[in-house]
Amino acid sequence: MAVRKGIAPTKTNLIKLKGELKFARQGYELLDQKRNILINELLNLVDLAVENELRAFAALDAAYVSLEMSSRDIGKLSVQSLVGAIKINSEMNIKQRRVMGVRLPLVKTEFEDFPPYVSPDGLSLHIPDAIENFKKALKILGELAEFKVSIMRLAQEVKKTIRKVNALEKIAIPELMETVGFIRNRLEENERDSFVLMKMIKQRMEEAKADEWSD
């Protein structure tokens, strides 16, 4: 711990530093609250995201499998040419929500369908499966993107807040407290000094007076 350097031990400085200390304590409390709220939010999101990730990758896996089945049935080239005929538009909206000043995305995925996609004649049964599966996967992936990006941004903010809280708690506040204590001691010391001085002067004056009388 260090006393702040270059500060004269005067009453004015004491009052100023006391003000600063109060401000630092308030700031610490606020940041501490912010940190707790952010960590809470982060924990919730991580739980949701882990579960969502599993679902997303399972859905994607199923989608890849049904795609491969279709390729095996009618050949990759036919699948490719079929894809050109399927008319589905995937649209999504990204909105935002704010948590303690951190902007987090909200994703909503929608599909515009124009079925039937292809003539069922001479085709693989797996094609409609593949389409359904990919649709499902894409929708979950949209949510996953929302979670993942939110988590990254929140984590970043938590890191910043923790650094600020620690700086206040471990450095700024102790330093201010030390400095205030130092100035207070010095002022008291000065007061005692001048008190003794006054006493001595009084004593001498009384002695001088007594001398005068005896003359």
Add this chain to the structure above:
Amino acid sequence: MKFYLIGDEDALLGFAMVGVEGVLARSAGEASQALTQVLDDPDVGIILINERIATLIREQVDQFVFKREFPLILEIPDRKGRMENRKSLRDLVNDAIGIKL
């Protein structure tokens, strides 16, 4: 807004079924170029990128995840499944803030 895919042939074919456009990337150069290009497209909201391809341009990807509001970038497994020894979400968070959750 739209999805966009930077991936391999299988992923491209599959997602094309549901109306997701994309571009084929087989090397770090191609992937990097594709990413730079698509970042300038205001209509793209989420970029899906295959894990194995993202690994080739890891620095570039990570930079955008943290710095840019849009678009969102998401890494997805390819046909061969998830990459081994890939970090879980929890690990990523632990790394990012240096504390254990």
